[in-house]
Amino acid sequence: MGSTTVSSDVTEGVGLPVSSRTFDAVVAVFSLLTVAGIAADFRSHAAGISFAEEGFFTAEHVFFYSAFLVVAVTLFAGTAHRRSRGLDWVAAVPPGYRWGIVGVLVFGFGGVGDFFWHSAFGFEESFEALVSPSHLTLAVGSVLFLLSPLRAAARRGEDADTAFGAVPVVVSMTLALAILGMFGGFVNPLVRPYPHFEWESMRSVVTMLVAWPLVYVGAVVATLRRFDLVPGAFTVAFGVAAFAIVQVEGYVWLLVPAVVAGVLADVFAVYVRRVGIGRALRSRAFTAFAAGLPAAFVTVYFTVVDLTVGIDHSYLQEGLFNWSIHVVVGAVVLAALVGVLFASVVADGRAAVTTEEVS
Template sequence: MGIRPRATLTDDAVTALVSLWLIGGLMLDAWAHSNRPGLESFFTPWHAVFYSGFLATAGWVAWVLWKQWRTGRRGLAAIPLGYGPTVLALAAFALSGVADMFWHTIFGIEESIDILFSPSHLGLAITMCVIVTTPVRSAWRDPSPGTLRRLWPALLGTGLAIAEVMVFLEYGNALLMRATWIVTGLSSTENNSASMLAVRMLVTNAALLLPLLFVARRWGLPPGAATICTVPLLVLSGAETGARNMSTLLSILVAAIGTDLLAQALRPTAERRWAFWTFATVAPFFTWSLYLGVASAAVGNLPTIPELWTGAPIVAAAVGLLLGALMLPGGIGTEGADPGRKDAGVSTPDSGPGVASTTG
């Protein structure tokens, strides 16, 4: 079967950029469904951008495989490490796209929350997540240091995955809220407005924090990692609302930059578990304090229920600590080494430094 090759940094970079085309088309489609009511056709300009992004991605991955084929590799040996699931996902995406066309032909175009639960759309969602995280899986096999130069395709792929997941968790996206809605939501316990906003904040908190903890645990967080991972979700959230929530988006952008500064100060890694746990706690507290503070400043007054606006960032921080503890429950040592890290102590054919695998 042969030893599987590693993709080059250029391969991963182009994969991330064509994935940006794919997710950009998804964002356009999300904008259309949110701002153009009465869609009645599968054949729309934004669908054209979306599916042309898929064709570009599929064509590029085929070229990556063809380059390996030309060197004499055959079968699985021609598929770079990390690209195996991508090949399967591309085929499944195509089938889901055909199914989506027939679904719309039979059942019409969804115009409400049902669009997020359509089986054909969920098929597209799952396969897209596998496709855009290709650079992450590829970088996982690379023993070189986790610098920004090496990791930016993986970070961009992570950010695109966050945005894509939040398309289908739109009902849990706190970044869609305008400042007035945030302040009003935490000013009343009637109509479940406070509960709904609290749930949105916790869902978005997990979506933003977990990928950063994943990257920190594996490589550490290079400068700009949080901002790169956050910007795609900001673009998506602005598109879905027609940019009517600019103060909210600005607060999260500033929070991402602050999170990057926090990461450089703490240097959270698998070997520095107290720094890891501190980062997992402080980052969400800072993010959601800023979220509420900017909303209050934009409206001109604080929410009227102090328990809600003072306690919400604390809850987010507590959840962050829980996620950090679950992801890194103990220290990294000889007996408790993390098998995913390049310095775990014992190399295996799939994860050891400098050793290629026939799987993945």
């Protein structure tokens, strides 16, 4: 079921060095180090780092910008080498890495902007770090180059149904989810046990609980359309990405709902391998999965919070903002209903594409 589309760069550039698993591995390893440094930087921002005391070149900044430079040099060196063999600059970019090159340029621009932003306004703290313009630029650029090994594997038509073959796909997916989870912290309930804090807006928390599981469902659909994945791939990807998120404020046990979501995704992946992605996305099984994963995620999230730090049941206003049974169960049901809506949209879109291809 894995993609069999081969890049024109590959077919036209026979004998030329192209992206390979070794090339992907170099990019993936230093992308991993980049994200690890970004995660450590987020922890520093959450702790209230001082620009006046630390300056811009903190240990975290030096670490992740250095790792990023290795990624950038690798991509541009590979492109220059292919260019020296007669291809134009666009065709010389290794297959699957064109958006990666764009991402490197965007990230580099964001890094320069980050320096001037911090110099002018100091370091962001807490929520500020999520919406800072320079940080958002870094987020967009990083996601583009982090997904490059996955795109390269898809362009080569490689399978990911073995542990070795799945590495570039799982690493890319994991790192992209980690970045989305950190920079999208305002819609990510894994950042902290929100129902424990009476000052958190209940409306915002319910919105997070409905929105974030759809990221997982979307990642599953996007990945399975291109690859057969080795069992356990989603559990690893969701769990490791969640760890990058929960370590920022130290609520490590919030890993549990993410891991549960990964297990359900792996179960659905087994079904997809049996019937094919086209049939699976138009089946009742997909609707059940798209509703069941969010419902399970929210249920486990509330359970874990209640068993560890406890859910706040006090009133902020008389008769309002109470984490009552109505709100808790309602959030589970709402997440499931939105998942059903998501499944119907995906199924209709898939059917439309199939009809056009047949005609």
